[in-house]
Amino acid sequence: MQERVAQFEVDHVGFLDASGQVLEDLPEDIADLEVIKQGYRSMVLTRLFDARAINLQRTGQLGTFPSSLGQEAVTIGFSLAMQPNDRLVPSYREHGALLCRGVTLCELLLYWGGDERGSDYQQARKDFPLAVPIATQCLHAAGVATAIKLRSEPQAVVTVCGDGATSKGDFAEALNVAGVWQLPILFVVTNNQWAISVPRESQSHAQTLAQKAIAAGIDCLQVDGNDLLAVEYASRKALERARAGGGPFLIEAITYRMGDHTTADDARRYRDDDEVSSHWQGDPVARIRSYLVEQGGWTKDQEEALQADCQVELERAVADYLAVTPQPASAMFDYLYAELPQAYEGQRQQVIDRAAEGKTDE
């Protein structure tokens, strides 16, 4: 005899069409306009930051930089749903989220300029720094969520990874333990369709990436990641549930990487320009602006003032960043251990002596 022992479904949620029109009646508890305005400002600032950072890299003033162009609604959408004492364990493209959490533009620039002081967030002290390795942060997030659960605190963790990261063992292992232990954690999979040069369909044969949660017994949802309203709403519901002891949740946010993987990449080698152009139709920034114009009476003056305000904030941050003095070479010895072992004190002294003589090989 054969009988069905389990059955699964994956839903997709979106509230706005590509032009920003409301698709159907919005839920009563949809984010109010003030929250969306705040989110919109963060999206504008993130996009301006993105272009400026690439410009700094191209002129030799910043290290390799990963653009988040086109993904602003994901990273800012879940951030709007977070409480200040929730914890963010980000991947490397989450500039928008970090800005929402109180990390400064200057700190972000320092980090991508190779200065580790940029990870010493002055405000968001309990959020994690950007994780460049793939999917390792998912397990770290599970650890943070375990600590929260052990302390019985009404907090939740948000961790973010990409479509490529879902191929990793770390991702599967994090989901598994989060399910078994019912950890207060929201996994956001930013499906931007490309893992460097490898397209989504070469990464997994699964119909959705959301369904990877199902195998771990975790509820999931696919969300239009270019719809700020939808990302915020789905994240808020998941986080409320997690804080109340309802366990983990996974959101697959469908978006598109409009830029190169990083400034070290040239996507024209493997991706058609036509494909990229067609995705501008779904632009998350233009879409939420249309919504604000229609639903919130957002005016041209307000828009111009916002753009100007963001530009000023950005240029001030760039000036601050460029004025930071590099650490002395001996600084590399200051953070490896709480106290440098005696055996390596000589090496530290060598570096100090060399600096004193003004010698470098470069």
Add this chain to the structure above:
Amino acid sequence: MSNSQPDNQPEVLRFGQALNRALGDAMRADDKVFLMGEDIALAGGPFGVTRKLLDEFGENRVRDYPIAEASMVNLAVGAALGGYKPVVEIMFMDFCTLAMDALVNQAAKAHFMFGEQGPVPLVLRTPHGGGLNAGPQHSQCLEAWFAHIPGLIVVCPSNAADAYGLLRAAINDPNPVVFVENKRLYSAKSDFPADPQPIEIGKARTARAGNDLTIVTYGNTVHLAEQVAKERAEQEIDIEIIDLRSLQPWDESAVLTSLSKTHRLIVLHEATEAFGIGAEIAARMADIGFDELDAPIIRLGAPFMPVPYSVALEAEFGPNADQLNAAIDRLLL
């Protein structure tokens, strides 16, 4: 095939191009050879080593792998046991940490445990080294880990000709080979033979003959040694440079022969000095070469420190010419 090179003029090739040519030639010579890696197919590899190979050999033999190093190397072990010759690219040597079980507990053990039934002819290519502002998780030189594992072969060429010859030999080898490529060498040009052949693994090369002092090194620091040796030649200090090329097995007799001539030895590498390749060579020479030594053996490598991300800090991260000159002075002055 003829080209525009005049006769007797050696062709000059970039290190990365030589690797590309070795992969292409090996795939043409043996249809069991296939490639796996991240971004190696359409994108041609993060450092361009697999460029255009997809066009010639197709997606069955040039395969982008879903991002999962442990999975990829374990799959390669299976493919090798199944009679194929996988050449796997791990994007940065730092990511080999993810594949350690596959390499150490599987690839290195299969032949030992299963005998003739279990050769693992896989090659794992991976770039090591700093100097590119790539940060502590993308700059490490971890070759000593692999040289410590019985069952693994480890090679690390310093120039285009050796890169070609050693990669062909590695692919022909019935054992698992970790093939280490220094990132800063990829674009470096050097002479390339008209009829390149595989180079025997385990044989060092005398990069420069000299009488006063021996520097044993490999990979990119061969060029640091050559630069310093050239400068010191003006002071009539005559330095011999041994380019190991293979780290496991390493050419003990070539090093001993050189030491027996110069009686002074520096072991130089970009990897962390503490517990490194240099420690093994120094200890071995202190034992079998004791009677030849006129001075202590000096090791020179990176400080016991992750590679800093900061450009300002990385510039001060050794080893550098100053340190090498100081070591030479200590032995000769």
